Amino acid sequence: MGIPTNIITGFLGTGKTTAILNLLKTKPADENWAVLVNEFGEIGIDGAMMTEQGALIKEVPGGCMCCAAGVPMSVAVTALLRTNPDRLIVEPTGLGHAHKVLATLTSSQFVDYIDLKATIGLVDPRNLSIEKYTSNQNFNDQLAISDIIIGNKVDQCHVSDIDAFNDWVTNQTPPKIFSQLVQQGNFPSELLGIPRRDSSPSSEVAAHHHEHAEQEPQFALEPNQTHVRKENSGQGYFSCGWIFGAEVVFQFDELFSVLSDITAERVKGVLNTTNGCFAFNVSHGVVSVNEMSLQGFESRLEVIDNQLLPWDQLENVLVNISTLSEK
Known part of the structure; x- marks a missing residue:
């Protein structure tokens, strides 16, 4: 079975x-x-x-x-x-x-x-x-x-x-x-x-193409990096993701404000802040926050929208509202 x-x-x-x-x-x-x-x-x-x-x-x-x-x-x-x-x-x-x-x-x-x-x-x-x-x-x-x-x-x-x-x-x-x-x-x-309906998936699935490099390995930080970013696009959508080292700590109130102001279709992240580690989820302009017990975690943030956003500008803002904790 x-x-x-x-x-x-x-x-x-x-x-x-x-x-x-x-x-x-x-x-x-x-x-x-x-x-x-x-x-x-x-x-x-x-x-x-x-x-x-x-x-x-x-x-x-x-x-x-x-x-x-x-x-x-x-x-x-x-x-x-x-x-x-x-x-x-x-x-x-x-x-x-x-x-x-x-x-x-x-x-x-x-x-x-x-x-x-x-x-x-x-x-x-x-x-x-x-x-x-x-x-x-x-x-x-x-x-x-x-x-x-x-x-x-x-x-x-x-x-x-x-x-x-x-x-x-x-x-x-x-x-x-x-x-x-x-x-x-x-x-x-x-x-x-509940059992699924007794039907087979359609064999006539439309062909589609993407510009993202789906065969590339998942990216990670180098020893001398505090953060790294990677972009993706396809199906009329654009994404940009960041990983920040575990030593990077975001000012909670400022981070909440920045995420609230992003006019993108989807914003999701798990980030270390001055108040602890939190999962942030933004949809339809509503920000939800859930505390997590993760420690020593590399912060991650992903933004998805149907238009190309100013990623460099957003990255600068994120860097400016963060500090490096003592190891």
Whole structure:
């Protein structure tokens, strides 16, 4: 019998990582779970946020997981399966082609080792009325392959957004197995055990091209560097990520202010500050902050937007609001 596996998908900012963190917090104490994380950027923010929850984490950085599916994804999945986890969760990037991730997990390579359960798709109901999202092929594909639809961030939605979600779910053909409106990515862990619909992923997945170097190794700091940066682009989006050495400490209030002022579609980071280590998450102009117990951690920040931003200027600001702690 294969290892129970779920894909948890959704576009940028829908709360996939928060949902997985919630699931990890409530998993049975006697079970070992593994998580395969892919991010459009290059520095692995999500994996860093999950390290405290006791799951085995593997990351495929640098764009669509399906772009790297030929080697990196298969290697990562195989490595996780060899640890014989009780459950595997796969989180593709919000800009990923979910059809190809599904096709890989149901391929002959893994058919004897993976018991693929229902794919869970998260959506921010507000996005169902915004043409920028509804015209995006990845946005639609991610929801199309999802057996279960979770409308997240309902606490930030208007009545019209809720109506749009309910209308969208009602009009789906074939119908979804289950749907629910939630806050903070909190949905019942029992949903992970629901079998997926008896259907095969479409073989007619549109070809796509990226400018990012998905085959390059994940970058890291050199001994004499306090920070390093790397950029990525593809599918009409641009990302810039930074790693700052563990000795770099940011002024908390100034950092919060800077992140609040960034007019990008997605801002996510785990950073050492004068108040401790915190995970920062910015979506729809709202900054959420969660304290973490990490120590000696290299700070990471990723910014994603549909236009090229002044990365040099932002980097200078970040450097100016940080200090070097004594070793």
